[in-house]
Amino acid sequence: MENNELQTPEAITVDKFENFSKWYNDILVISQILDRRYDLKAMFVWLPYGLKAMRKIKEVWDELFEEAGIGETYFPLLVPKHYAEMNDQWYEGFKNEAFWAQGGIDVDRNEKYMLRPTGEPAIYPMFSKWVKTAKDLPIRIYETVSSFRYESKQTSNLIRDREITFWYEIHTAHATKEESDEELELHFKINNEIWHDYLAIPAIPVEKPKWECFPGAVGAREYYTIMPNGRVLENGSINHLGQAYAKKFNIKYIDENEGKEKYAWQICTGNGGRYLAAVIATHGDEHGLVFPPRVAPIPVTIIPIFDTRDETTKPKILGMAQDLSETLKSIGIKTKIDDRTISPGQKFYDAEIKGIPLRVEIGPKEFANKEVTLFRRDTFKRKKIKLDDFTKEVIDTLNDIQRNLLEKAKRFYEERQQVFTDLEKAVDWINQGGVAIVNYCENQDCWTALADKGEGFELVGTLVADFEEGPCIICGTSTTKRGLFGHSY
Numbered sequence: 001m002e003n004n005e006l007q008t009p010e011a012i013t014v015d016k017f018e019n020f021s022k023w024y025n026d027i028l029v030i031s032q033i034l035d036r037r038y039d040l041k042a043m044f045v046w047l048p049y050g051l052k053a054m055r056k057i058k059e060v061w062d063e064l065f066e067e068a069g070i071g072e073t074y075f076p077l078l079v080p081k082h083y084a085e086m087n088d089q090w091y092e093g094f095k096n097e098a099f100w101a102q103g104g105i106d107v108d109r110n111e112k113y114m115l116r117p118t119g120e121p122a123i124y125p126m127f128s129k130w131v132k133t134a135k136d137l138p139i140r141i142y143e144t145v146s147s148f149r150y151e152s153k154q155t156s157n158l159i160r161d162r163e164i165t166f167w168y169e170i171h172t173a174h175a176t177k178e179e180s181d182e183e184l185e186l187h188f189k190i191n192n193e194i195w196h197d198y199l200a201i202p203a204i205p206v207e208k209p210k211w212e213c214f215p216g217a218v219g220a221r222e223y224y225t226i227m228p229n230g231r232v233l234e235n236g237s238i239n240h241l242g243q244a245y246a247k248k249f250n251i252k253y254i255d256e257n258e259g260k261e262k263y264a265w266q267i268c269t270g271n272g273g274r275y276l277a278a279v280i281a282t283h284g285d286e287h288g289l290v291f292p293p294r295v296a297p298i299p300v301t302i303i304p305i306f307d308t309r310d311e312t313t314k315p316k317i318l319g320m321a322q323d324l325s326e327t328l329k330s331i332g333i334k335t336k337i338d339d340r341t342i343s344p345g346q347k348f349y350d351a352e353i354k355g356i357p358l359r360v361e362i363g364p365k366e367f368a369n370k371e372v373t374l375f376r377r378d379t380f381k382r383k384k385i386k387l388d389d390f391t392k393e394v395i396d397t398l399n400d401i402q403r404n405l406l407e408k409a410k411r412f413y414e415e416r417q418q419v420f421t422d423l424e425k426a427v428d429w430i431n432q433g434g435v436a437i438v439n440y441c442e443n444q445d446c447w448t449a450l451a452d453k454g455e456g457f458e459l460v461g462t463l464v465a466d467f468e469e470g471p472c473i474i475c476g477t478s479t480t481k482r483g484l485f486g487h488s489y
Contacts, residue, residue, distance in 0.1 A: 008037075012286055020229040021156075024281060028157060031289045031353050033280070042155035042162035049354060052297040054166050057275050058144060060198050060295060061168055064190050065142055070170055073141045075122045077148075078113040084121040087248040089215060094118070097150040099162075115148040119169045120268070124249035127173055131253050131264060134175045140183070142170040144272070158277035159233060159489060167272035173251055173264040177218075180240065180265035187238045187269040188221060199275060200292040200406035201225060201282050202413050203235055206461025206484050211444055216244030223271075224460055224484060225278040226416050230433030231487045232460060235278055236271030282409050289355025290377055292405050293398040300328060300335045300394065301356045305344045305363035317367050324360065324372070327391060333398070352377060357401050358394065378404050419482075423473050427453050430486050437463070440483035441472035449474045450485055458488040 009026040016023040028034055033050030046054070062072065078101060084091050098114040116122050123141075130136060147164040155161060170187060174180040188205070195203040208220040218240035224232045246252065246263040255262050283290040293299045304321045306314045318339060325335045336356075338347045344361075351359050359375040361382075366372050370387045374394070378401050385393045419437045420426035426436035440446060442462060450459040450473075466480045 012288065015286060016228045016281070016284060020227060020281070023228075023284075024156070027280065027284055027288060031355065033276075033289075034157060036157060040162070042151055042157075042160070044157050044161070046165070049297060053291070053295075054273065054276055056295050056297050057198075057279075058166060058168075060194060061190075062144075064193065065170070068186060068190060070140045070142050070172075073143050074145070075116075075119065075126070075143055077116050077122075077145060079116050079122045081112050081114065083125050084114055086125065087121065087245065090118075090120060090248075094149075097152070099148045099150060116145070117147055117149045119143065119145075119147075119171060119270075120245060120249075123169075123171050124245055124251060127171075127264070128250045128252075131173065131251055133253050134255060136253060137173060137175045137264060138179060138183070139171075139173040141172070142168055144168045156489075158273045158280075161273075165273055168270060170267070170269040172267045173246070174266070175253065175255075175262070175264065177242075177265050180242075180267050183267045184221075184238055184240050187267065191223060191236060191238065191269070191271075194275070195223065196406065198292065198294045199279055200294075200402060200409055201278055202406070202410050203278070204232075204413075204484060205464045207464055208237075208461050209442060209444065209447060211447075212461075213239070214241065214244055216242055216247070218242040221464065222461060224488075225274075225282070226413055226435055227281050227489075230416060230430070230435065231456075231489055232435060232484065233274065233278070233489045234460070235274045236269075238269045239267065241266040241268060282412070283405055284355065288353035290405065291355040291357055293357045293402050296355070296357050298336045298354070298356050299333055299398060300358045300360060301351050302335055302337045302360040302362065303344065303347050303351070304337065304339055305361060307364070308341065310364075313364055313367065317362050317364070320367055321360075321362055324362075324390060328394060331391065331395075333394065348375075358397055360394075376401060378408075421470065421473060423453075426473070426485060427457075430457065435484065435486040437482050438473040438485050439467075439470040439479055440481055440485075441475060441477040441479045442481055443472070443475065443477070446472055446474035450483075456487040457485070459483040459485045460488055 009030055012026055014023050032047045034047055035045040038045050094117045098117050101113040127139060145167060147167045151160055151162050172183050195201050203223040203225050205221055205223050208222055213220050220237055220239045222234055223236040225235045226232055243263040243265055245266055251264045252261050302321045302325055304317045306317050321337050325337055328335045357377050361373040371384050373382055373384050374397060375382050417435045417437055418429055426438055429436055447459055451457055461484055463482050463484060467482050469478050469480050472479050
């Protein structure tokens with residue numbers, strides 16, 4: 001179905017566990033995250049609420065990267081063809097799915113330009129200009145941009161698009177492998193913090209096998225999230241490039257102690273809109289979005305309830321709402337007062353569909369009794385609190401919502417994952433919407449044998465931990481490694 005033929009749904013009519021695709025596409029529109037009707041396949045328009053949600057997540061990584069000393073930069077989206085060709089293997093892999101600038105011929109060099117599919121060919125030619133001696137290292141930068149790929153597989157907004165918006169990439173260069181190893185572990189720590197402490201999702205990290213990495217790379221870690229339909233989605237990667245790209249882009253320095261030229265060691269890490277896709281898929285329900293408070297575009301909404309005919313009470317309730325809003329803003333909690341002249345029921349519905357974590361209701365009785373009603377989006381529970389306890393109750397409730405969403409997500413992940421020693425039982429479990437954990441010897445033949453179990457089946461990587469010894473599910477070789485096996489996007 002072409003984008004301009006898409007219908008605009010008016011309500012959520014399916015359960016996300018029964019028909020995830022419809023639920024997901026409908027909720028993106030109903031909650032006003034985006035408009036899918038832009039007449040280019042796999043591209044969409046960010047709506048104000050969706051843009052605010054995505055920027056809130058970007059604020060998280062901006063803060064964490066800045067704390068880690070990783071500086072924000074911006075490189076052009078147009079990549080000269082001769083930059084792209086510096087890494088012949090990268091170029092062969094991306095040239096057919098790249099968007100080329102039409103009419104973008106440089107009259108001086110008679111050269112075309114591609115819209116960047118990834119950042120390496122734009123960034124690393126500059127690294128080679130910046131690095132001359134060991135004193136020029138390390139380089140530790142990132143940028144948040146769009147990436148463009150002519151995706152030919154089945155597309156899905158925020159999951160598989162042709163314009164990948166709000167995509168961050170960290171690129172670093174180091175004098176030694178030991179320094180690059182430390183950098184990788186730092187990126188791993190930061191990503192774990194984003195997933196657990198902010199997004200409230202127990203994303204699963206795996207090690208990728210060497211044959212899945214760029215030739216010459218040392219290795220890679222990727223995160224996978226489990227969707228309600230049981231499919232696993234790659235959701236961010238940390239790539240140890242070794243010296244592979246440095247050799248292609250001539251990123252080297254003079255070692256003053258040895259008087260020799262040496263190539264830099266590099267790490268690159270990336271993710272973006274799939275963070276938001278995971279939040280929507282993991283926490284949303286039949287009523288709409290559910291945002292964890294720490295990444296909610298609007299953590300608290302205050303809803304004044306009054307009789308429009310009562311001109312005496314109305315300004316008092318509005319004044320009380322304003323005072324409470326200012327109190328929360330003074331301690332860094334963003335709020336929105338919904339003072340529209342519509343029914344309270346419609347205001348409640350809008351707050352629920354947008355996933356606002358906490359609703360504060362103020363009616364004539366609350367005003368008279370110097371209290372408010374708190375409504376939790378995660379549990380749909382209400383309670384009345386006294387104004388004297390307002391600030392503490394709001395802080396405690398938001399923290400508890402954050403904790404509760406993570407615990408709920410952990411339970412879902414635990415329910416969907418099972419350990420198997422029998423391959424056919426593992427396949428049956430996956431076909432029922434589960435994810436299998438299997439002993440895996442890390443041999444490429446065994447990797448391929450698992451992928452051959454059917455379309456969409458994939459052993460996406462080795463879990464980042466050691467386990468008790470057991471036989472590889474394919475060849476029987478004793479191993480302490482386990483793989484994550486399931487249907488992937």
